[in-house]
Amino acid sequence: MAPDASPPEIVCRGLSKCFGATEVVAPCELTFAAGQTTALVGPSGCGKSTLLRLVAGLEAPSAGSVTIGGAPPGDTLRRGQLSMAFQDPSLLPWRTVRGNVTLALKLARQRKDEARIARLIDLVGLDGFAGTRPGALSGGMRQRAAIARAMVTEPAVLLLDEPFGAVDELTRQQLAEDLPPLWEARETTTLLVTHSVSEAVMLSDRVLVFSPRPAAVVADIPVALERPRRASLSSSKPFLDLTGEVSEALARGMAAAAPRLAAQ
Amino acid sequence: MIVAAAMRRSDPVLRAALGLLLIVALWELSARALSGAYILAGPVEVARYLAQNSGLMVRALRETLWSAAQGFFWGNLAAVTLAVTAIVMPRSERVVSALALLVFCLPLVATGPILRVLYGPGDGPQITLAALAVYYTTYVPLLVGLRAAPATWFELVQSYGRGRAAELWHVRAMTALPYLFAGLQIAAPAAFLGAMVGEFTGAERGMGVLTIRAMRALDVPGAWALASLAAAISVAAYAAIGALARAVSVAPPPVILSPPGAPVGRRLGALAPLGLTILALVLWWGLLEGFGLNAFFAKRPGDVFEALMLAPDAAQTRATLLAALRETAIAVVPGYLAGLALGAALATLIVLVPVASTVAMPLAVALRSVPIVTSAPLGVLLLGRGEAGTITLVALMVFFPTFVACLHGLRQAPGQILDVFDSYAAGPVARLVHVRLPAMLPAFFAAARMAVPASVLAVTVVEWLATGQGIGSLMALSASLSDYDMLWASVAVVALLSAAGYGLVSRAEALVLSRYAAEQVRR
Ligand SMILES: Nc1ncnc2c1ncn2[C@@H]1O[C@H](COP(=O)(O)OP(=O)(O)OP(=O)(O)O)[C@@H](O)[C@H]1O
Numbered sequence: 183m184a185p186d187a188s189p190p191e192i193v194c195r196g197l198s199k200c201f202g203a204t205e206v207v208a209p210c211e212l213t214f215a216a217g218q219t220t221a222l223v224g225p226s227g228c229g230k231s232t233l234l235r236l237v238a239g240l241e242a243p244s245a246g247s248v249t250i251g252g253a254p255p256g257d258t259l260r261r262g263q264l265s266m267a268f269q270d271p272s273l274l275p276w277r278t279v280r281g282n283v284t285l286a287l288k289l290a291r292q293r294k295d296e297a298r299i300a301r302l303i304d305l306v307g308l309d310g311f312a313g314t315r316p317g318a319l320s321g322g323m324r325q326r327a328a329i330a331r332a333m334v335t336e337p338a339v340l341l342l343d344e345p346f347g348a349v350d351e352l353t354r355q356q357l358a359e360d361l362p363p364l365w366e367a368r369e370t371t372t373l374l375v376t377h378s379v380s381e382a383v384m385l386s387d388r389v390l391v392f393s394p395r396p397a398a399v400v401a402d403i404p405v406a407l408e409r410p411r412r413a414s415l416s417s418s419k420p421f422l423d424l425t426g427e428v429s430e431a432l433a434r435g436m437a438a439a440a441p442r443l444a445a446q
Numbered sequence: 447m448i449v450a451a452a453m454r455r456s457d458p459v460l461r462a463a464l465g466l467l468l469i470v471a472l473w474e475l476s477a478r479a480l481s482g483a484y485i486l487a488g489p490v491e492v493a494r495y496l497a498q499n500s501g502l503m504v505r506a507l508r509e510t511l512w513s514a515a516q517g518f519f520w521g522n523l524a525a526v527t528l529a530v531t532a533i534v535m536p537r538s539e540r541v542v543s544a545l546a547l548l549v550f551c552l553p554l555v556a557t558g559p560i561l562r563v564l565y566g567p568g569d570g571p572q573i574t575l576a577a578l579a580v581y582y583t584t585y586v587p588l589l590v591g592l593r594a595a596p597a598t599w600f601e602l603v604q605s606y607g608r609g610r611a612a613e614l615w616h617v618r619a620m621t622a623l624p625y626l627f628a629g630l631q632i633a634a635p636a637a638f639l640g641a642m643v644g645e646f647t648g649a650e651r652g653m654g655v656l657t658i659r660a661m662r663a664l665d666v667p668g669a670w671a672l673a674s675l676a677a678a679i680s681v682a683a684y685a686a687i688g689a690l691a692r693a694v695s696v697a698p699p700p701v702i703l704s705p706p707g708a709p710v711g712r713r714l715g716a717l718a719p720l721g722l723t724i725l726a727l728v729l730w731w732g733l734l735e736g737f738g739l740n741a742f743f744a745k746r747p748g749d750v751f752e753a754l755m756l757a758p759d760a761a762q763t764r765a766t767l768l769a770a771l772r773e774t775a776i777a778v779v780p781g782y783l784a785g786l787a788l789g790a791a792l793a794t795l796i797v798l799v800p801v802a803s804t805v806a807m808p809l810a811v812a813l814r815s816v817p818i819v820t821s822a823p824l825g826v827l828l829l830g831r832g833e834a835g836t837i838t839l840v841a842l843m844v845f846f847p848t849f850v851a852c853l854h855g856l857r858q859a860p861g862q863i864l865d866v867f868d869s870y871a872a873g874p875v876a877r878l879v880h881v882r883l884p885a886m887l888p889a890f891f892a893a894a895r896m897a898v899p900a901s902v903l904a905v906t907v908v909e910w911l912a913t914g915q916g917i918g919s920l921m922a923l924s925a926s927l928s929d930y931d932m933l934w935a936s937v938a939v940v941a942l943l944s945a946a947g948y949g950l951v952s953r954a955e956a957l958v959l960s961r962y963a964a965e966q967v968r969r
């Protein structure tokens with residue numbers, strides 16, 4: 183663990199992205215507070231993955247800038263302090279689950295810590311599959327392996343792109359309980375893209391709701407629920423109020439965009 | 447019926463063996479029928495010859511194998527180096543690929559004698575020709591394999607702040623492995639072929655030397671025995687590398703070859719060929735100067751230009767060259783087209799008869815690895831010295847790779863789409879037209895591209911060894927008369943024309959694929 187790994191603040195200034203003539207991310211000013219978890223929700227194809235890739239420096243902005251802890255993303259990347267779990271798990275098929283998790287440590291130039299590797303594989307419920315290749319895993323199991331890979335380097339910035347998309351409801355709830363303590367303990371700045379409104383509220387300190395493409399923020403909803411959060415929380419009044427607010431904001435964004443989309 | 451059912455179930459090796467047995471039986475029967483004509487020796491006679499001359503054969507084989515092995519090593523090393531260079535420095539790819547192609551298009555028939563002068567006696571030319579015969583067929587699939595990974599695998603590496611070296615090591619090396627083995631598999635027989643052609647140019651020992659001798663002496667059993675031995679070795683080498691790939695559990699690559707040509711939509715325009723030609727000329731000049739080669743036989747671009755344009759007998763030289771090229775074109779163009787058409791047509795027909803395809807596939811894979819060129823003398827024995835013989839040999843040289851590639855392509859038709867057709871109870875013809883043929887196109891064009899230099903090789907070797915016509919013969923004649931101006935001029939013209947033909951096929955490929963198989967065109 184590098185000593186300078188206190189979680190950084192992520193700041194987007196006038197950030198926008200176009201692919202050719204298509205604007206995918208509308209110019210935006212965003213600040214993600216150090217150590218906070220922010221959930222990004224929005225309709226499919228609105229530009230959430232693109233925003234995450236911009237933050238990771240994998241995509242160059244068309245305008246504006248991204249800084250992580252005051253410096254360009256590349257600095258954080260090169261220190262191995264950023265991890266991204268891609269929307270498609272992107273496990274290397276010739277490596278086992280353990281091999282894929284180990285690869286992240288190698289790429290981040292960190293010491294190979296067998297205990298930590300085993301603990302994370304356990305945590306995502308893949309104990310017993312550590313020696314299995316991705317080809318023999320289900321879609322949900324692959325996603326969990328990808329989560330373990332993203333977290334094993336104990337990054338200061340964690341970018342999760344629909345990490346639970348193909349995971350069943352029960353396992354999802356389990357992961358939603360088990361994972362946050364890890365990044366809370368480490369105070370990681372986390373961005374989480376998800377299509378599940380309740381997951382967004384359950385996992386985050388703040389929910390950003392985006393409009394259809396080009397992505398623009400429709401609502402910025404703080405989530406002041408106490409931690410640790412248990413599954414039982416999901417039937418409480420404050421939780422339901424928050425999910426209602428997020429759903430409404432999503433609907434509002436869609437409705438506002440409808441005439442524009444119809445015109446296209 | 448029972449045999450058919452058994453074949454469907456049995457493994458490909460058994461099926462190939464069955465097919466080979468069939469061929470050997472046919473071969474023996476035709477030999478008996480033609481006995482007295484002194485053109486065809488049957489398997490029994492061949493076996494007898496091999497047994498009687500086993501000492502000589504083993505010595506010759508060892509010689510050729512050793513040259514081929516060294517050429518195989520150096521050629522593939524060059525291929526790997528070139529491919530890695532093109533990947534690590536993407537800007538260099540166009541130039542690397544174009545020069546690699548141009549060098550591959552140098553006619554072995556002429557480079558052989560030139561190398562012989564350079565090296566003197568010994569096995570230098572054989573090794574070099576073997577290396578020249580293999581590097582391009584490894585380079586092309588390797589380049590595809592090094593790229594055969596989804597973008598996110600590279601982004602994973604990038605997201606940890608790592609660069610091209612880490613990508614190469616952690617991702618590309620592994621994705622390229624199946625493609626590398628596919629390339630090596632084709633390279634093994636090609637190296638043997640290259641070594642034999644090298645021996646044709648005046649070695650002291652080896653299979654090539656014996657082949658030439660047998661042909662000059664009209665030693666029919668000897669010629670057939672040597673050709674059979676070369677074929678058997680080639681098939682064995684091909685199979686051995688396939689087995690090695692399976693042993694290290696490398697699956698065959700999913701797509702044989704996707705177009706490595708110009709990345710579509712990123713062409714440099716009409717100036718690119720000109721720039722590359724200039725670069726090639728500069729390299730040609732620089733290499734000869736750099737090695738300080740004697741200007742008597744190592745002609746520079748300027749010498750060739752002078753011989754073709756300025757010298758008093760330039761018109762005569764040009765006329766001779768053009769006449770030879772015309773003779774060659776008459777043989778190579780129909781042969782090339784016939785080989786392509788037959789390969790594609792037969793593959794298409796055969797998928798309609800699944801049982802036939804289960805036999806034909808492994809057999810064709812085995813026969814593809816036979817170095818047809820080295821048996822050119824036999825072709826001439828069988829078919830005479832006329833155009834028909836040359837055209838047939840060129841067609842055969844093109845036919846087998848095309849047939850195998852097309853069969854692979856036809857079988858690659860995506861399962862889900864075929865399921866959709868099944869759900870409408872579409873007949874085999876509808877499936878063929880709408881699903882299988884489009885799936886075949888990329889493989890067909892990959893084969894058509896590679897067949898251009900292959901058919902030029904075939905035609906020049908046949909002309910050189912047997913028919914005494916065309917550019918192949920002209921090159922051989924110039925070499926023996928020490929007319930190095932004519933020799934170098936022929937080499938340059940043939941290489942340029944081959945490369946241009948290859949480029950033409952690539953263009954056609956890009957046009958057709960962007961229409962019918964857009965996903966195959968590299969972005
Ligand atoms: N490399 C690219 N070139 C062109 N267009 C792109 C590219 N990447 C994304 N897009 C376009 O940008 C838009 C947003 O894509 P993005 O992947 O960011 O959406 P998303 O919000 O993550 O959607 P989903 O929820 O379905 O994953 C889409 O319309 C997509 O077509």
Ligand SMILES: [Mg+2]
Pocket residue numbers: 230231232269343
């Ligand atoms: Mg996405």
